[in-house]
Amino acid sequence: MEQFTSSIVLSILLIFASAAFTDNILLARFLGMCSVIGVSNRVNTSLGLGAAVIFVTVVTTAMNYAVYYYMLVPLGLEYLRLITFIVMIAAVTQLIEMIIERLSEGLYYSLGIFLPLITVNCAILGLSLFMLNKPYGFIQTLAFGGGGGFGWFLAIVLISGIREKIDEKRLPPGLAGPGITLIIIGIMALAFVGFSGMIKI
Amino acid sequence: MAGIQWVNILISIGFLTAVGIALTLLLVIAEKRILNYGDCEIDINNGKKKLTVRGGSSLLSTLSDNGIFIPSACGGRGTCAYCKVSVLAGGGMLGPIERPSLTDDEIARGVRLSCQVKVRSDVAISIPDEIFSVRRFRATVVHKKPLTHDILELRLRLVEPPVIDFTAGQYIQLESREYRGREAVNRAYSMSSIPSDAGHVELIIRRVPEGICTTWIFDILQEGEEISLSGPYGEFRLTDTQAPAIFIAGGSGMAPIWAMLRRMREIKDPRPAWYFFGALTQRDLFFVEELRKLEGELGNFTFIPALSNEPPDTPWEGERGLITDVVRRRVPDLPGREAYLCGSPGMIDACVKTLVDLGVAREHIYFDKFA
Numbered sequence: 427m428e429q430f431t432s433s434i435v436l437s438i439l440l441i442f443a444s445a446a447f448t449d450n451i452l453l454a455r456f457l458g459m460c461s462v463i464g465v466s467n468r469v470n471t472s473l474g475l476g477a478a479v480i481f482v483t484v485v486t487t488a489m490n491y492a493v494y495y496y497m498l499v500p501l502g503l504e505y506l507r508l509i510t511f512i513v514m515i516a517a518v519t520q521l522i523e524m525i526i527e528r529l530s531e532g533l534y535y536s537l538g539i540f541l542p543l544i545t546v547n548c549a550i551l552g553l554s555l556f557m558l559n560k561p562y563g564f565i566q567t568l569a570f571g572g573g574g575g576f577g578w579f580l581a582i583v584l585i586s587g588i589r590e591k592i593d594e595k596r597l598p599p600g601l602a603g604p605g606i607t608l609i610i611i612g613i614m615a616l617a618f619v620g621f622s623g624m625i626k627i
Numbered sequence: 628m629a630g631i632q633w634v635n636i637l638i639s640i641g642f643l644t645a646v647g648i649a650l651t652l653l654l655v656i657a658e659k660r661i662l663n664y665g666d667c668e669i670d671i672n673n674g675k676k677k678l679t680v681r682g683g684s685s686l687l688s689t690l691s692d693n694g695i696f697i698p699s700a701c702g703g704r705g706t707c708a709y710c711k712v713s714v715l716a717g718g719g720m721l722g723p724i725e726r727p728s729l730t731d732d733e734i735a736r737g738v739r740l741s742c743q744v745k746v747r748s749d750v751a752i753s754i755p756d757e758i759f760s761v762r763r764f765r766a767t768v769v770h771k772k773p774l775t776h777d778i779l780e781l782r783l784r785l786v787e788p789p790v791i792d793f794t795a796g797q798y799i800q801l802e803s804r805e806y807r808g809r810e811a812v813n814r815a816y817s818m819s820s821i822p823s824d825a826g827h828v829e830l831i832i833r834r835v836p837e838g839i840c841t842t843w844i845f846d847i848l849q850e851g852e853e854i855s856l857s858g859p860y861g862e863f864r865l866t867d868t869q870a871p872a873i874f875i876a877g878g879s880g881m882a883p884i885w886a887m888l889r890r891m892r893e894i895k896d897p898r899p900a901w902y903f904f905g906a907l908t909q910r911d912l913f914f915v916e917e918l919r920k921l922e923g924e925l926g927n928f929t930f931i932p933a934l935s936n937e938p939p940d941t942p943w944e945g946e947r948g949l950i951t952d953v954v955r956r957r958v959p960d961l962p963g964r965e966a967y968l969c970g971s972p973g974m975i976d977a978c979v980k981t982l983v984d985l986g987v988a989r990e991h992i993y994f995d996k997f998a
Binding site for chain 1: 638654719723
């Protein structure tokens, strides 16, 4: 029994780590780029957006897991997963927008127009769809969603940290903004390739 | 086989509909509960008026729901910057939309765009006292009378509320309706009617080429139709002194002056007055006979029409030349003169400069600039 519990805990940790590092949704899968390019110029904003994304990924993967295995599969409607997931994510994001507006006005204003970007953040839809490719139970799915979100959080915070350090005034004009961001992401993605193959799930 | 397919289609449609309805309900309930800020108190002008309102909407719409109308022309999008209000407490953070519309000095004084301030807690604001008397009116068009080739007089009969309490020189905001794909807008027009005719409002409106609101008034709006307006706004008015008054206005800028002059006739105001009416040619003049008649009725009033573009060979016997030159020639040299100007920013700036040159004290020059 004890061995069983510890193997569950170990598998959850492994799933979390692989989702966050080896399969980093941003740097290995290149999903969720638009928000990164838009918001990654300040670490503070990135922390907020990243935290919101972690929350959204955990909640949406859990909800989409339940909807898929307890509603779509029994009804034989697996082919509706894409549209169902999109609607679920949009609703949950709206909900989170309301909660953030209520809890922290500062966060609400600093995310500003980017909050709706979470709705169309492909990283979140991507995690929900990838989850179906793996034979996970509910708890493992939570770990997978949380790990994926954490990986995105980690990536955007690292990128914005580097961007804050870069004095953009000294860049060639054509490279300022999105240009240098894509280059940073590219170099970081090379670094993350080093993780690949470390964990096999 | 066909039956099973039908069942499948129905199940999938039913499923999507159910999901849609469930999520919509969830969001509606969440909005009610999460964005419910309860009752908030709005303190206006340091306790002069206190409103208890439901939080959650913008300050602008909350105030207008309670009968306090802040001027606004863009419909709360934060682009016109008319709805500025000093928020003393409880306004929350300065949002990214309003930042470009405010100067550093205004930010230091707590000025905000009331359409961008959300009422989330008790709020203390300060607004000019005049805004308390601003009301929203429904009115019907009595007539659209052409005064010149591009200026008309719009006479409105107030329906609800039936009377307006204002001072000659103030303005109202007219709400145009959507037409031919142009959006509904609010535009400010000075009232040319006199306060004793409280059941009516008259406006003098010049057609602005491609203007959203004036095109609507000239081409779409029909006599007898119902429209909405709010007012009165503005601090342009006659002083309480008996100082000699110099009025300068051209075109539709005559509206507030026309109201002031007729008000002076009504209360037998004895102050000496001069009115310089600047126009391009004779066809741009209007109300000339009425103004000539006023010269007799007011006793101490001189009407000076001045044409800047009249061909030299026409039988015009009045003044010719730029309004500033005519003012320079004809302005009386009396102590304590006061000046009232209405017109475009360019005309007003030029006239203020001329008047100051002529020795009129800058603090005695009052004007209503419209862009």
